Amino acid sequence: MRKYIILFLVSLLIFSVFAQETNTSDKKITPKAELVLQDRANDGGTGFTLTFKPQNKPEELKTYFLRIYKEVNGEEILIREMKVNNSGQTVRMPMSVQKANTNVIARAYYQKDGEVIEFKEKSLSTKGEWVDSARLSAFIAAILFISMIFIYVKKARSGEELFVRRIPGLGEINDAIGRATEMGKPVFYIPGTSTIRDVATLASLNILRSVGRKAAEYTTPMKVLIQRPLVLGVAQEVVQEAYMSAGRPDLYNEDDVYLAAAGQFAFASAAQGAMVREKPGAVFLLGMFWAESLLLAETANSVGAIQIAGTDATSQIPFFIAACDYTLIGEELYAASAYLSREPKLLGTLKAQDYFKGLLLIITILALFLDIVGVDIIVKYILS
């Protein structure tokens, strides 16, 4: 019987040692974590992403420390230090450095009775890509489009007759100016309220040239109200050239093309005031607009002017359709200059654009059928 007791006591002893062992074993807990540094694709070589996944159980190891260094001519400079609570989740931190191709080092530490010990290190040298692979299809499309434009402009120059369908809004520009002349009222032109960076503004300035030329022929005073400084300079050049090519340089008065105001709603209030006081016969609202579109359109309507509007801002098209007599929708604004000037080069470009869009439509329909069958190469490589 005593043997069993001794055996029992010994096992108790071992067990207690072992038990004692377990609660001391967290001292020997090996900190485990997944530390990954990835270079960000398709960037200039400055971006990278740090991923850190703690693999210890939260009660084993509560917090980790992460320190990220960058190497600048041999010297390690700390750029970020982080305390990570072990919530079992992966920490993903996008980061960037100033210069491309820098060597980046990430070190993970854990705390053991007051002392911080490093247990993992990863390094990476960030690199950039010369060609953005995600945008390759767009680049090829741009080159293809440019070559199509060359082909059709050459065709147009060689005298081939190019048909352009009637665009409702544009046909009425000449009658609108004509009617304004009969009523002895001025013409107002607003080339959008966006900066020169917006291509819609440039498209509108191309239309301004045709409208300006017609106004010069009809000797109708034309006021051009501008909100953006750079657009002011360009608009003055365009109107001066329009009057010149209509053979009436004397009619051009630089003060007719002026900056009405410098803020979105300051411009709307100044334009509103000018419309009500000078009572224009025709108002052109062509270009990029925001919420002030309806303010301009509704005031133009209240002074009885003929309104021809056009914008590529999808959110403002409904307001122009409701408030104006004629509205150019999206793409029609960009086709306007070719339609009005009938220059072979411009008609050629319009033709190229139509065929390019036709090509894209065919590719899309093809992709649809293939996608139904389950083959999505087109979508993956061309369309996204």
Added chain:
Amino acid sequence: MKRKYPMILTFIFGMIGLFLKASPILNEKFVDYLLLWTAAISSFAVIYSTFNVVKHHVLKIQRKHRDMMYSYVTFVGILLMGVTGFVGHYLPQSNWKLLYDNLYQFVRTPLDATMFSLLAFYISSAAYRAFRAREWQATMLLIAGFIVMLGRVATGPLMIFADITNWIMLVPTTAVMRAIMIGVGLGITSTSIKIILGIETSYLGGGK
């Protein structure tokens, strides 16, 4: 001479813009240089446009235009906001800055917000005029607008309109806005290319 060189410049900078967007490394290296130039150009353009506004109102006064006295108000506005803004920027604790903040909060913001709120009135008169069952297109416009307006404020039995509104916004409106965006994307591309290749030169103005 006056058009040829600028057109060459347009082509060069157009190609720079195109290739910068195509290659991240080029973009990383050179985009700042170009943005420094456009920042300089925009800064002087602002100075020029200020002269333009002042000249416009001075001419109005010289011509004894019936609203000429209001032009003085514009000058006061420019000076007041400009001076307090500059001084306030460099002496943040001074009461210039206090005056600038008050001008911003109690002059610019109310004017801005009130002009924006005029839309509430203009939208009602525009709806009154536009939503009339003239031809079938206008009837379509009317029906869709009417349903959505009801749907947005529907309660109880009218909730059917709210569901129809959701469907209209999720299917036809999405399709139309997406198609127009695609068309506009093509328009932007073709207009940009026309400008770079010198097919469209109206922005360069008159004279040879």
Added chain:
Amino acid sequence: MGLLAWTTIGVILTIAIFSFLIKDNPLYKFAEHLFVGVSVGYLLVVTFTQLFIPRVYQPTKNAFNSGDVFMSIWMIVGIIIGILFLTRLTEKHNWLSRYPISITVGFYSGFAIMPSLYTRVLRQLGATVSEDGVSMINFQKIGLFFKNPSWANLYEATYGPLIVIGVLTVLIYFFFSFKNTNPVIKYTRKPAMVYMMVGFGAAFGYTFMARISLYVDRMNFIINEWWPLVRVNLF
């Protein structure tokens, strides 16, 4: 000047703008011209403090201090080109302003090509074919609808095809150089117009509510911010 005085100025300007709804009047003219002046003054301050100093003057100074020859020359040339824009003030030399204009117009046009092709054209066409992997014309969903027809299943089955038809017909509507006799054009004009009118009418009705709340906010400014000040200080 006290808060009451400034808030009263704000209220007077608010009423001045509202008065335009009835008729153009001197009070509105005053507010409008003041607003024009304030907006130009504000643009001057913002341009100087947030564009010219940090993005033009500072880099130039740093380039000179650090002796970076290339950068200094680059900045000087940039500033000279900028100054060329001011030649518009003169009659004789204003053609010189074409150089800054061509640089800006050229650069931003080129800069716009890739993003517009990528984000507006190709990605949107891709989204018309399949949305995150699921094809828009999805026969399982259509099958599901026929198994147990319910409003939700009907919506699931039809919304893909309807969007695809809508996008394609409206895109075809905007062809410019094909005659109407072309069958593709002829038969897609009417459906495209239906889509557009429903889409635009809905978009108009949708933002209606947001515009009203703008006005409610202005009235709150007068009734709940200004009026308590007046009532307390004057009565």
Added chain:
Amino acid sequence: MNLKKISEFLLNFKKKYIYLVMFVLISTPLILKVTQETYETKEVKSIYQRVEEIYQHNKENPEDKLALFISVDFAPSTKAECDPMMNAMLRHAFLRDIPVLGWAGVPQGIDYGLERFNTIAKEYNKKYGEDYIYLGYAYPFLQAALAFGTDVRIFASTDYYGKDTYDNYPIMEKFNNYNQLGLFTSITGTSLAEGWIQYANGLFNQDVAAGVTAVNASRLYPFLQSGQLVGMMGGLKGAAEYEQMVERLEKKEIKKDIKNYLSGLYKNYEAPEENPRKYDTSYTKTELLKSVNSRKMARQGMAAQKIAHFYVIALIIIANIGYLLKKRYESRR
């Protein structure tokens, strides 16, 4: 038959009369402070219940409290719809002694958010740094969204007032990780709410609620159905629902009338020299009026909005009746 005259009259209302009638119709409910009680939808009630659950949780285990986070992601231009939402949520949290943390996701919202936090905290005698804190501008967004994943103090090392968040504020000791936030609310006129859903809820399955302008509301419905959003307040209507729920709770909790309660709050109170409060502990008459009025803002706005809506719908109907009469008149001639 003067069909012609009637149709002429119905079709050609002068603009200024349309505007005058609109002006009168909308302004009367606002001047008379008419409030429009509105029926409470599921998506707003679920936010209210979630905050109540936090209150219950905090009562049961005072050691391991949960906090409410409000991200001020709107600019003053969408104040009309977003402001009442924030007021109601702040009041609900302070009424239930739930610690509140906040920051601004858009630059224009920084100062505006702080002023709102301090004004509402004043109504409940809350101490800055203990009961509530405002961390200033959360930029860039991605770092901010991931910050609460580890310890937000790494990202927001100083609060709005520039003092270090590690050692100055007890509230930051207890609440610096998504696990300690009962609810994360983004009040916005922009698409930032979707960003919070993608990161806070997506990566760290934090409960997220959204208070958005009417225009953006429909874009978030899919997130409601999929459960990624706990709840949503859409436009003035959403704000009005939450506002009336909080007012009912306030009446139950504070028996006295609000005005007397507020004026009595700081009656005999001398602030210590180093005043931890970011507001002066006394109520001027105007402040009293403003605080009381601001409790009903959304419901007043709702009344005006409903009237305006039905006015325009009536206008459209009248125009079409006039048009039909005109057509019949012309066809008969």
